[in-house]
Amino acid sequence: MNNPLEKPWILGLTGGIGSGKSAAAQHFIDLGVHVIDADHAARWVVEPGRPALANIAEHFGPGVLQADGALDRAALRKLIFENADERRWLEALLHPLIAEEIAHHLAQAQSSYAILVSPLLIESGQYAMTQRVLVIDAPEQMQIERTLQRDQTSEQQVQAILKAQSSRQDRLSHADDVVVNDRDLAWLHSEVERLHHFYLTLRGGQS
16 A cells, blocks of 8 residues: 555556557556556547537437447547547647546555556557656567457558557657566566566666
């Protein structure tokens, strides 16, 4: 339990699609760390009844809504990955709302440090909310193979997602810590545990 007078510092956790960042984040959760996933925050801000969903439907048309009024993510994803201007419009709408949602949830953390997990930590500027950045890295071909095994998607769409995400070099240039996740899950867990024990010794993300 954190000292109530001492706010937890924030670790940014990121990695490209198929890198294993979600598996790493889950193990941090299992170790008792408060984790907020930016992807979850991104879903919350476009739930039916929230203003962002109405703005999206007005801009892109009713084709991005399901019959029940919820956002059709697959339809929207196809539109924005084929059009960089539309992706930028959507990001300009959602990023500030997502940042507010993230800040609200991080403020509730009771652990010594909290984690913001985001695939777009660098691109969106969300890393500015953190004191330290951990990158889960993996060779690109391994990212593609893992994603094809996990998702019902085409290699072409995986390549499009990779292009939309920050380059490995850009992510790594922002990293304080790097885990190259090219082995099995047990090894990844051991690396998370090693880092967790190290992070517990830090104040404000610094030794």
